[in-house]
Amino acid sequence: MSRLSLSVVGGYLGAGKTTLINRLLSGDHGLRLAVLVNDFGAINIDAALLQSASADTIELTNGCVCCTMTGDLFYAIGDMLDRVPRPDHLIVEASGIADPAKIAAVAQAEPDLRYAGILTVVDGVNFPRYAADPLISDQVKAQVRCADFVVVSKDVNAAAITSLEAGGIHHWHSASDTALIEAMLLGDLDVSAPRMDEANGHRPYVQWSTDAPPACSRAQVDAMLATLPRGVLRCKALLPDGAGQIWEIHAVGQVHEVTTRSNAAQTGVVVIGPEGAVTLTEIEAWWAHHTHAMS
Amino acid sequence: MSDIRVFRARKIITMDPTQPEASHVAVRDGRILGLGDDTCGDAWGTVTHDDCLADAVVMPGFVEGHAHLMAGAMWAYTYVGFHDRIDPDGVQWQGVRDADAMIERLGAAVSTSPPEAPIFGWGFDPIFLTSERLNRTHLDQVSGDRPVAVLFSNFHLMCVNSAALAMAGYDASTNVQGVVKGPDGTPTGELQEMAAMFPVLRRMGIDFRTLSQSAEAIESYGKVAKRAGVTTITDLYSMLEDEDLDLMLRLTGAQDYPLRIVPALGASGVPQQVADKALALKARATDKLRLGAVKLMTDGSIQGWTARVRWPGYVGGQPNGIWNMAPEEIFAFTAEMQKRGVQMHIHVNGDEAAEVSLNALEAAARAHPWPGARHVLQHCQMMDRALFARAAELGVACNVFANHLWYFGDQHASLTIGPKRAARMDAVRTALSEGIVAAIHSDAPVTPLGPLFTAWCAVNRVTMSGNVLGKTECITVPEALELITMGAARTLRLDSEIGSISPGKRADFAVLGGDPLAVRAMDLKDVPVLGTVFGGHVHLS
Numbered sequence: 001m002s003r004l005s006l007s008v009v010g011g012y013l014g015a016g017k018t019t020l021i022n023r024l025l026s027g028d029h030g031l032r033l034a035v036l037v038n039d040f041g042a043i044n045i046d047a048a049l050l051q052s053a054s055a056d057t058i059e060l061t062n063g064c065v066c067c068t069m070t071g072d073l074f075y076a077i078g079d080m081l082d083r084v085p086r087p088d089h090l091i092v093e094a095s096g097i098a099d100p101a102k103i104a105a106v107a108q109a110e111p112d113l114r115y116a117g118i119l120t121v122v123d124g125v126n127f128p129r130y131a132a133d134p135l136i137s138d139q140v141k142a143q144v145r146c147a148d149f150v151v152v153s154k155d156v157n158a159a160a161i162t163s164l165e166a167g168g169i170h171h172w173h174s175a176s177d178t179a180l181i182e183a184m185l186l187g188d189l190d191v192s193a194p195r196m197d198e199a200n201g202h203r204p205y206v207q208w209s210t211d212a213p214p215a216c217s218r219a220q221v222d223a224m225l226a227t228l229p230r231g232v233l234r235c236k237a238l239l240p241d242g243a244g245q246i247w248e249i250h251a252v253g254q255v256h257e258v259t260t261r262s263n264a265a266q267t268g269v270v271v272i273g274p275e276g277a278v279t280l281t282e283i284e285a286w287w288a289h290h291t292h293a294m295s
Numbered sequence: 296m297s298d299i300r301v302f303r304a305r306k307i308i309t310m311d312p313t314q315p316e317a318s319h320v321a322v323r324d325g326r327i328l329g330l331g332d333d334t335c336g337d338a339w340g341t342v343t344h345d346d347c348l349a350d351a352v353v354m355p356g357f358v359e360g361h362a363h364l365m366a367g368a369m370w371a372y373t374y375v376g377f378h379d380r381i382d383p384d385g386v387q388w389q390g391v392r393d394a395d396a397m398i399e400r401l402g403a404a405v406s407t408s409p410p411e412a413p414i415f416g417w418g419f420d421p422i423f424l425t426s427e428r429l430n431r432t433h434l435d436q437v438s439g440d441r442p443v444a445v446l447f448s449n450f451h452l453m454c455v456n457s458a459a460l461a462m463a464g465y466d467a468s469t470n471v472q473g474v475v476k477g478p479d480g481t482p483t484g485e486l487q488e489m490a491a492m493f494p495v496l497r498r499m500g501i502d503f504r505t506l507s508q509s510a511e512a513i514e515s516y517g518k519v520a521k522r523a524g525v526t527t528i529t530d531l532y533s534m535l536e537d538e539d540l541d542l543m544l545r546l547t548g549a550q551d552y553p554l555r556i557v558p559a560l561g562a563s564g565v566p567q568q569v570a571d572k573a574l575a576l577k578a579r580a581t582d583k584l585r586l587g588a589v590k591l592m593t594d595g596s597i598q599g600w601t602a603r604v605r606w607p608g609y610v611g612g613q614p615n616g617i618w619n620m621a622p623e624e625i626f627a628f629t630a631e632m633q634k635r636g637v638q639m640h641i642h643v644n645g646d647e648a649a650e651v652s653l654n655a656l657e658a659a660a661r662a663h664p665w666p667g668a669r670h671v672l673q674h675c676q677m678m679d680r681a682l683f684a685r686a687a688e689l690g691v692a693c694n695v696f697a698n699h700l701w702y703f704g705d706q707h708a709s710l711t712i713g714p715k716r717a718a719r720m721d722a723v724r725t726a727l728s729e730g731i732v733a734a735i736h737s738d739a740p741v742t743p744l745g746p747l748f749t750a751w752c753a754v755n756r757v758t759m760s761g762n763v764l765g766k767t768e769c770i771t772v773p774e775a776l777e778l779i780t781m782g783a784a785r786t787l788r789l790d791s792e793i794g795s796i797s798p799g800k801r802a803d804f805a806v807l808g809g810d811p812l813a814v815r816a817m818d819l820k821d822v823p824v825l826g827t828v829f830g831g832h833v834h835l836s
Contacts, residue, residue, distance in 0.1 A: 013621055039565045055537065067564070072534065074493045075504055095563065097621040101472075105490035108471040110497070111464040135603075135622050135651070138614060258468075 003114040006107040010100030011121035016153030018042040033063035034087035101146035120147035124156035128163040148253030151175040171277040180204040189236040191268040208283040209270040215242030231278025237269040299342040304353040309796040322802040325830035356526025356803030357746035358783035361736035364530040367515025368506040376418030383518030401437040413499035416445040431484025463494035517554045524805030524824040532590045533558035547583040553829040559590035566631035588638040592619040594648035602645030610713040626655040633659035639670045646677035683729040692732035692786045697753040698742040704758035718765035734783035750775035751820035804828040
């Protein structure tokens, strides 16, 4: 059975996590989504998608939404793994004060899960106040710091920009840019069929791919991953190791997973990052540097 | 045959000042009809004299105001804690004092259990295993091929053997927060926090939800309580889904079930919905399942450095702890519960958590006056005189975690908050002098259920190393006995029904093998518990 990708949506109370999840639920990404939320009441379900609803589960034609309480969260994730058919992607809404990293860690620990990123929603109006409140400042800032992808809801004001930058966050995106968020969190990076539609209209993100990577050692793989341009959100690669095996690489933010597979699948590399955070030139330079080292 | 039964006892300690002691108690319809001498029931009709308690000292059934249903269910697995404990069936389990003893204990489980059963130890505390940190090589001696796991007493860590590591796919290439690695780069077997523990728990089939809510767990809870002399107990942070509730109503409703359970619904999500659910639950309450309260988790634990503490913080310079519920959520929940008439049990370990919660309670009291609310701060470990005074002004009860003094007192003095603040921890004397509605508790299974031991802790304030932590906060034995009976009953707003042996109250008794008022204070914890009487039915061990 294929592994279940898990993304965590974090952010303080009122930041707009549920709004964002509602948008993902109604998107036409074609995925069977499973979503764990804190509050059912705020979830909007298109009647056309609704199959049935009970006290703690809403069944959809394309997935399900389950309400969970903090203490049961990990077992609720286990329930999602046991669902038949297994969903394509699991989105966990962290509670308003929770540390999304503590939840996302299970995706690295559990072999049946695959880490698919932490997205933190920042309240563009109130964030400076929260970040300055000694009672909650540490936890609110940690929610942003651990994020692979930061989006800002409402109108980001100057004070919020200052607060974010003080926290080392230099790139963020609009929480209403659903196309970007879908691509970053849910988009399939298909190495065997790199998209050739770079010219087909404007996309809010940068995607780069190659289908002829040279053979490389594990040390070279590690070096490549360590130097991925900062704005790259995800990288998937199948690289020959020169000895008949394939390195399978999944990178999301700072989380890298390298395994080997023996079947000689088509090799290739796909890299994706939000526009503004990374450029094609940076990615090409990175790749050139490493292919030079490999040859 | 008469429906009046007159029990004779060696001594009855009533906890009712109008008649502190008696030799006989008359019971009808599960309630106390009268007390005094052997004629105490005669005025009501023909009586049956019952001498089955004639050699015992009888007290009001103990009331445990802070425990968790898991306390019974854990016994489905192998106890490997440092201290001696008695299981629900009365078997005394010796404390595990070193790694060899642990290997032997778990090895016995391997040989007596079916091959597919998980080998799962619980109750282990690394503080007491001083030679070397528990690691997979110890547990590999238990079994080379069956997965073996030992859960630490704090429920946040565990140690597993190589087979369990392999089962979860953990090896030298694993780079996961919480999977501890040794100098050689391989996992040591120690897994920290739920994310790292979960893959092993899942594959061993250990589900904490079932441990908190299954027929076996509820039955075990009844047995554990009976052996501790407890006739009313809480389950603080219950999920109470519909199917759980049906099960609990059915099992607790059985006439031979010896326990009244007071669950508190875990509060998370939306305050209004939680209040709706609490009130719907309240409508289904029975005598033995008292529903309607909620539990708020505000901060973490002091020994885990996750409690929210005020200046000057932790002595080791650790960052302040974490909120499990944001302060503004504490305010929102408190306001809604107060408005809707839902009693709250509010977990506060650190003094900052206590202060924020009192601020929230004060705001709620101004917005929605409810003089009889009797919300309860739970644990109250770092509350000083000023915080207790505020609680008293607001009519907020305090249930103090007295067992911590003995179990963690030394660590608090040396590692967490330092000797001065440790000496005023769990300040029961101060709480009483401020006129608080107070109780003391075990937080079982975090520490063992045993109100007499809890009372002993509050009376003596002795730590494991033999130090007395803050002598001025010691209380007397009669005061401590009051806290584990009437005090706890008042925190549950059940003091008109239980907590003392008074005419009209429920005939719930703790049956003791000695007189707690006659032994030395240091021997209070050793007074034997023979069983209980619940609603007039005798349940001796």
